[in-house]
Amino acid sequence: MEFISSRNNPKIKEVRLLKQSKIRRRGGFCIVEGIWHFIEAVESWKQGGYASLVRVFYAPKLLKSEIALQTIEEVSRRGVPCFSVEEVVFRSIAEKENPQGVLAIVRLRQPSLEELNLQESGWLVGLVEPQDPGNVGTILRTMDAVGACGLFLLDGGVDPFHPEVIRASMGAIFWIPVWRLSFQEMVEWAAYNDVRIYGTSAHATKLYTEIESYERPCLLLLGSEREGLTTPQRQACHELLRLPMCGRVSSLNLAVAAGVMLYHMHRKIG
16 A cells, blocks of 8 residues: 655645535545544445445554454455555544544445435435534434435535534435435425425424324425525425424424434334
8 A cells, every 4th residue: 555654645635625615516525534434434335325435544553443454455455545644644634633543535426316216215304505514414314213215405505525414424424315406496306206295394383293194205394594494495395393392492403303303203104
């Protein structure tokens, strides 16, 4: 394996470039850092998930995990370029203050909507203009836990390749497809595929506990963190549901609200 000892190495400069959102989005690349996330990306790559390994960097003086070292050897044998990096150089590209010594560039494959098998799961989530990458990652993690099959990021918002999305998802993003669409594109897709939209809104008259069952295929729609669903967005929903607020706060954190709804749907979905 090639040893890199300079911060000016072109491959090290490439990692720094991928810290820019526009560069990441252009090719669908993300930076995966840490032992757990790296191994999960490798498993996705091996098992036909949405992660494709581009190259791997590791610092021998920092990386002490035998499993991680064995995994690096395995992917190197399979043809993935792997680079041994001087500790000070690795620290210059790492996000964490105390890096574990392994970092990979991963390309996330984004399938077409036609590839989505609604008969297999038929349960998606749509987020309108989400702003917090930690929330998006946490929602992906919860979706994986309950078996939801895809995420729509609607009308912009968070970069799905943001490092915090990767970390907060705990690797779920390597297994769940994410699409960036306009709200209108989502509505048209849902109508064409007979997907029922369940929206959450403080304006709803029905509590989420009042619904007996959720019809598949379906989509859970959550509005922006600041404003919730607008009037036209509420009108696009087949059902509007609200979470009860018994105290002084008027709403929950987006990821918390999604978690409550997703687990309730998990129990009630047909």
